[in-house]
Amino acid sequence: MRSAPPGSAESAADLTPEVVIHTEGLTKLFAGGVRAVDGIDLEVQRGDVYGFLGANGSGKTTTVRCLLGLVLATSGRIEVLGEAMPRRGASVLPRVGALVEGPAAYGHLSGHRNLVLQDASGRRPQGQLGGGRKDRGDRATEALAQVGLGAVGSRPVRGYSLGMRQRLGLAAALMRQPELLVLDEPTNGLDPQGIREIRELLSALNRTGTTIFLSSHLLAEVEQLCTRIGLLDRGQLVLQEPLARLRAPTGRVVVVSPDAARAAALLGGCVEHRDGERLLVKGAEPAVLNARLVSNGIRVSELGPERRRLEDIVEERTRRRSGEVPR
Numbered sequence: 001m002r003s004a005p006p007g008s009a010e011s012a013a014d015l016t017p018e019v020v021i022h023t024e025g026l027t028k029l030f031a032g033g034v035r036a037v038d039g040i041d042l043e044v045q046r047g048d049v050y051g052f053l054g055a056n057g058s059g060k061t062t063t064v065r066c067l068l069g070l071v072l073a074t075s076g077r078i079e080v081l082g083e084a085m086p087r088r089g090a091s092v093l094p095r096v097g098a099l100v101e102g103p104a105a106y107g108h109l110s111g112h113r114n115l116v117l118q119d120a121s122g123r124r125p126q127g128q129l130g131g132g133r134k135d136r137g138d139r140a141t142e143a144l145a146q147v148g149l150g151a152v153g154s155r156p157v158r159g160y161s162l163g164m165r166q167r168l169g170l171a172a173a174l175m176r177q178p179e180l181l182v183l184d185e186p187t188n189g190l191d192p193q194g195i196r197e198i199r200e201l202l203s204a205l206n207r208t209g210t211t212i213f214l215s216s217h218l219l220a221e222v223e224q225l226c227t228r229i230g231l232l233d234r235g236q237l238v239l240q241e242p243l244a245r246l247r248a249p250t251g252r253v254v255v256v257s258p259d260a261a262r263a264a265a266l267l268g269g270c271v272e273h274r275d276g277e278r279l280l281v282k283g284a285e286p287a288v289l290n291a292r293l294v295s296n297g298i299r300v301s302e303l304g305p306e307r308r309r310l311e312d313i314v315e316e317r318t319r320r321r322s323g324e325v326p327r
């Protein structure tokens with residue numbers, strides 16, 4: 001950790017991360033007794049890319065709707081950008097770019113026109129002028145280019161594919177260069193190339209200071225993009241931790257070798273598990289282990305510290321019984 005003189009502005013900034021989304025005991029019951037969100041305490045800090053995970057029906061979209069004031073929580077407290085929601089929505093929402101399941105647009109209008117209209121009808125931060133039609137037009141053009149719709153922005157939205165509509169929803173979220181993006185499955189319906197483009201866009205936005213909260217089912221994407229993970233299981237938050245901590249080395253070393261049998265014989269009881277050419281070795285330092293294997297004439301194709309995969313972590317923490325249909 002960097003050191004700074006006690007009491008200096010820098011040390012204060014370093015030690016007290018600004019909380020951008022904070023909930024306490026957030027609960028949402030739907031008619032019929034469905035406990036969609038069950039007492040969750042979320043904490044998203046400025047600069048995070050927060051990955052909000054959970055199976056179908058676990059409560060992600062409902063949580064996002066509560067955060068944005070689109071549905072009223074049954075109980076609990078919500079603060080977004082330091083202000084109480086939904087009470088302070090008029091000052092909070094203009095600073096937030098949001099994309100929630102199934103973004104709506106007028107089919108007979110172009111993507112560009114839809115963005116200009118949505119922006120013109122939206123609320124904006126206190127003291128900030130909305131800009132004229134030309135300004136909005138320029139920002140719409142820029143947002144369309146950011147999401148890869150530059151070439152089709154003038155075409156009617158009714159001719160857009162699912163992935164193009166999703167990109168348009170993302171463009172709408174970007175229109176006001178928000179400090180916080182709340183995105184419910186932003187890559188829903190996108191092809192692999194599109195998923196990569198959006199990942200790169202979100203990564204670039206985060207580098208320039210945008211905090212991002214996104215729900216997703218794509219664990220590989222989350223693993224590449226997110227700094228912090230929250231996992232919902234049947235409405236309950238069963239995990240909330242920095243990804244780096246979750247994926248810290250386990251202390252074991254993975255070795256892949258075409259001479260795995262000889263390696264196992266050499267290392268004896270240190271080998272915890274062997275699966276074909278792959279060995280899991282405990283109590284060893286990677287560089288030392290590598291030198292020992294190579295000096296004994298054992299070929300090494302891969303060697304490195306073992307890290308747990310997000311997929312395994314999610315599976316372990318989720319109580320879902322196999323074959324059970326979500327509520």
Ligand SMILES: Nc1ncnc2c1ncn2[C@@H]1O[C@H](COP(=O)(O)OP(=O)(O)OP(=O)(O)O)[C@@H](O)[C@H]1O
Pocket residue numbers: 030031034035036054055056057058059060061062063327
């Ligand atoms: N308007 C509603 N009325 C009644 N129940 C609802 C309503 N909206 C959601 N639910 C229920 O709340 C639970 C959580 O749904 P939610 O849409 O938040 O899940 P999700 O995690 O977003 O799922 P998915 O991954 O499929 O998008 C589900 O049991 C769902 O049936």
Ligand SMILES: [Mg+2]
Pocket residue numbers: 060061062101184
């Ligand atoms: Mg959902």
